[in-house]
Amino acid sequence: GRVLCVVALADTVSAAQQRAYATVHRIHWPDVYYRTDIGYRAVARERAR
Template structure:
C-alpha cells in the first residue's frame, strides 16, 4: 500500500524471518515502484545480515 503527500522520498519497510529475508522483501517492493529519476540503496542491511550469519 503506497501513500504519498508529495515529494520524492519513499520509505519501504518489510518483514521477514531473518534480516536477509526482510531485505529481499523490501528490495522486491522497490522493484515494483518506478518514477523518473528513481534511485534506491540496495546495500542497506548488509551489516546486520553479516552479524546474523556469524551467530
C-alpha cells in the first residue's frame, strides 16, 4: 500500500483544507482512497465565529 501526507497552507483553515483536497484530487492510482473528514471540526469552529 501507499500512504501520503498532503499539507496545504492558507490564511484560513477552510482555505487550507480546500487547497489540500485540490492537491489530493490530482493523485491517481487504482483503488485510491483518501479521508474526507480531515479538518472538519476546525472548519466548523471557524465558520461558527
